[in-house]
Amino acid sequence: MPSDIQPAASQLEQLEQALVQKIKTGDVELPLLPQAASKVMALASDPNADAAKLSALIHQDQALAAHVLRIANSPAYMPRSPVVSLQHAVAMLGITLLSEIAFTASLKTGAFKVPGYEDDVKQLWRHSLASGAFAKEVARMRRVNVESAYLCGLLHAIGKPVVLRTATTLASQQRIALEKPVLSGWMAGYHTEVGSMIADKWGLPKQVAVAIQYYGDYDHATEFRQECLLTCVANRLASHLLTPDEMPEDTLRDHSVFAELNLYPQDIDTLLLTKDQVLTIVNAMNL
Amino acid sequence: MSTPSTYDIIVIGAGPAGQKAAVQGAKAGKRVALIERERGIGGSCVYRGTIPSKTLRESALQLDRLKRAGEVFQFSLKPDMHIATLLSRLEQVVQAHDSFMSQQLRRNGISLLHGRAHFLNDHTIEMQTVDGAQQQLTAGTIVVGTGSRPRSPQEIPVDHEHILDSDSLLSMMYLPQSLTVIGGGVIGCEYASIFALLGVEVTLIDRAPYPLQFMDRELVDQFVQGLEQCGSHYRGECQITQVRWDQVAHVLTTLHDGTVVKSEKMLVALGRQANIEDLGLEAAGVTVSDKGLIPVNQYCQTNIEHIYAVGDMVSGPALASKAMEQGRRAVRHALNLPVGDAASTIPLGIYTIPEMASIGLDEKSARERYKDPLIGRAKFEEVARAQISGASHGLLKMVADPDGDRLLGVQIVGDSATELVHLGQLALQSSATVESFIDNVFNFPTYAETYRIAALDILGQVAKRRAAKAA
Numbered sequence A: 001m002p003s004d005i006q007p008a009a010s011q012l013e014q015l016e017q018a019l020v021q022k023i024k025t026g027d028v029e030l031p032l033l034p035q036a037a038s039k040v041m042a043l044a045s046d047p048n049a050d051a052a053k054l055s056a057l058i059h060q061d062q063a064l065a066a067h068v069l070r071i072a073n074s075p076a077y078m079p080r081s082p083v084v085s086l087q088h089a090v091a092m093l094g095i096t097l098l099s100e101i102a103f104t105a106s107l108k109t110g111a112f113k114v115p116g117y118e119d120d121v122k123q124l125w126r127h128s129l130a131s132g133a134f135a136k137e138v139a140r141m142r143r144v145n146v147e148s149a150y151l152c153g154l155l156h157a158i159g160k161p162v163v164l165r166t167a168t169t170l171a172s173q174q175r176i177a178l179e180k181p182v183l184s185g186w187m188a189g190y191h192t193e194v195g196s197m198i199a200d201k202w203g204l205p206k207q208v209a210v211a212i213q214y215y216g217d218y219d220h221a222t223e224f225r226q227e228c229l230l231t232c233v234a235n236r237l238a239s240h241l242l243t244p245d246e247m248p249e250d251t252l253r254d255h256s257v258f259a260e261l262n263l264y265p266q267d268i269d270t271l272l273l274t275k276d277q278v279l280t281i282v283n284a285m286n287l
Numbered sequence B: 001m002s003t004p005s006t007y008d009i010i011v012i013g014a015g016p017a018g019q020k021a022a023v024q025g026a027k028a029g030k031r032v033a034l035i036e037r038e039r040g041i042g043g044s045c046v047y048r049g050t051i052p053s054k055t056l057r058e059s060a061l062q063l064d065r066l067k068r069a070g071e072v073f074q075f076s077l078k079p080d081m082h083i084a085t086l087l088s089r090l091e092q093v094v095q096a097h098d099s100f101m102s103q104q105l106r107r108n109g110i111s112l113l114h115g116r117a118h119f120l121n122d123h124t125i126e127m128q129t130v131d132g133a134q135q136q137l138t139a140g141t142i143v144v145g146t147g148s149r150p151r152s153p154q155e156i157p158v159d160h161e162h163i164l165d166s167d168s169l170l171s172m173m174y175l176p177q178s179l180t181v182i183g184g185g186v187i188g189c190e191y192a193s194i195f196a197l198l199g200v201e202v203t204l205i206d207r208a209p210y211p212l213q214f215m216d217r218e219l220v221d222q223f224v225q226g227l228e229q230c231g232s233h234y235r236g237e238c239q240i241t242q243v244r245w246d247q248v249a250h251v252l253t254t255l256h257d258g259t260v261v262k263s264e265k266m267l268v269a270l271g272r273q274a275n276i277e278d279l280g281l282e283a284a285g286v287t288v289s290d291k292g293l294i295p296v297n298q299y300c301q302t303n304i305e306h307i308y309a310v311g312d313m314v315s316g317p318a319l320a321s322k323a324m325e326q327g328r329r330a331v332r333h334a335l336n337l338p339v340g341d342a343a344s345t346i347p348l349g350i351y352t353i354p355e356m357a358s359i360g361l362d363e364k365s366a367r368e369r370y371k372d373p374l375i376g377r378a379k380f381e382e383v384a385r386a387q388i389s390g391a392s393h394g395l396l397k398m399v400a401d402p403d404g405d406r407l408l409g410v411q412i413v414g415d416s417a418t419e420l421v422h423l424g425q426l427a428l429q430s431s432a433t434v435e436s437f438i439d440n441v442f443n444f445p446t447y448a449e450t451y452r453i454a455a456l457d458i459l460g461q462v463a464k465r466r467a468a469k470a471a
């Protein structure tokens, strides 16, 4: 358990260095792609997939099955009568949404857990979901394919919980208490590097890997610049939605990424109109 | 608001039409402003049309060549090919094109402005920049070339995810296993044949009995055969009653006879819609047709004589080549410069696989106009060049007057058709005789030899006709 004593500046520096060292040498425990998620995702790209096969798969994972039913019955999907059968839920929600549900549900378990920081991790996932949903809206507006935009938005900050886990583990080993701003700073600073390692390990599509690495630094992306720009906008919109104090509307708009993506002020207005819809999607996942 | 900037010519839209209009104006020594709402110049031609589709096509052709050589070189394709890999050269191509075009505009002293333009009145344009600022401009002549976008029919739920249009198709992540293409026009047919060659099972659906209605039937038949050889199909005379994503893995297309076509993705290619909504045309008094196009005369003048409309926003064909010619033509007319009569000899190039091209009259229209025109045919299998390339499917048709004297038109299907047609174009423009194709020496081996073979075919028919008459 971390001690209550405020760490000295030098202690913090040492800790940060240890964290950097771990990242540099790849000595970070990278999560495995959650099993249920990978299976559902594989089925999602199988042209012979059908609702029956999918529900069979979900049946095998009790936690996932419960999650799917809860979401199918949530106000976001407004079923006319309660959905009690998994097959019905599968048919109603669709395979793409199910792979999203499977993915997010699996993230909650196992490798991404950070004891003592459950709420923070939950906020990270909510942010990811909101970014994914906004990325779809931005992609539709720019008339580009929404599939890749969604994945880029959803996964852009996948490194954050891993940085959080690594940093807090180190801190507890060294009996140092860490404050939120310090942790947030480290997550912001180091998540792209860790995210890239995860993208590599999971074999994510190239554009997703590039977006993870360059969404905040799109000028340095040598390819898939459009995906990086879309992700950057989606990330900002998600922050505005979920933490409006940190990202008020003026701050949100005051960024060159909108001009880079050729989004005019009216286009931003239109995107902001989707806030409620995105929030419903995020809440429906009930993380 | 500060006083408006004054120009001789304002051009709205930096697609092929607008660019050529601007360059023509500047070359005549006029002060020209070119307004473009996107960051890059080039219009749908560069970003979502001609260049990307041709880049994908080139990759498909290269892969096909490699596949065919695979038996010798032991080459095989990865099963889950990413579209991005196939388009990897696109960014380079677009960048090279972009910098070349910007240089051209800069060299000619054109003011390139980035913003969305609309009319305040028939001489004044207001432009909003991407940061929200407004600017006013006035000019004696205004050329509108704001192009077009894919038409989304209300009854088909294009979601850019499973049901795509020609814009979003290019950012698809993986090659689907199956694709339904709705619309047998140029874009539908081009993409259908590209994806079919890439190994996707394509179903091309249209109302008409055969696709590309405006092309010579014999050429189109070869295209359909090509599609079928790749394991894809054309379904003609089909009305679509419903399109929906089954929420699981397929797009389901229900046809009027109850058949359901199942595919992983769908491309909707049901024509284009002019970008006119945000232009405030009513403030300038410019008339718009029921079809949402701007009616113009042969010089591209709208009903307001100093306002011209060019390119995709006036009636078809929606081709970059036509758009450029109209841009040039409009400005020359506005400046009282000789316009020339190029319109009758605009060639058609369709980059299906195999590609097709046409210039002048085809067999059908020649029969309507002349009682008994002569048609010369040369099959590609007859020339060594095609045999060497392994592209022996192809046909060149030469259309001549009933005496076999004057060339009236040329239609070609097969490798290099879009290049080869220009030889026919020059011949038509210089009123060359059919015989002149025999008098000339062509390189060997070339596809151009097909011209000589077709000309010989015509002269052979002339001899037969004469003999029959004499008998």
Ligand SMILES: Cc1cc2nc3c(=O)[nH]c(=O)nc-3n(C[C@H](O)[C@H](O)[C@H](O)COP(=O)(O)OP(=O)(O)OC[C@H]3O[C@@H](n4cnc5c(N)ncnc54)[C@H](O)[C@@H]3O)c2cc1C
Pocket: B012, B013, B014, B015, B016, B017, B018, B035, B036, B037, B038, B041, B042, B043, B044, B045, B046, B048, B049, B050, B051, B053, B115, B116, B117, B118, B145, B146, B147, B148, B166, B187, B275, B278, B279, B310, B311, B312, B313, B317, B318, B319, B320, B321, B322, B323, B349, B351
């Ligand atoms: C998939 C596909 C393949 C094609 N293949 C070929 C081919 O092989 N050969 C061929 O010849 N043609 C081809 N075409 C057609 C060709 O792309 C078009 O005919 C051509 O681009 C039309 O040029 P344009 O200048 O009229 O319009 P566009 O190229 O559409 O340009 C219009 C420009 O106006 C801008 N604009 C719109 N509104 C405003 C505004 N309010 N203010 C400022 N700017 C504005 C737009 O951003 C755009 O840049 C293809 C098209 C597609 C979609």
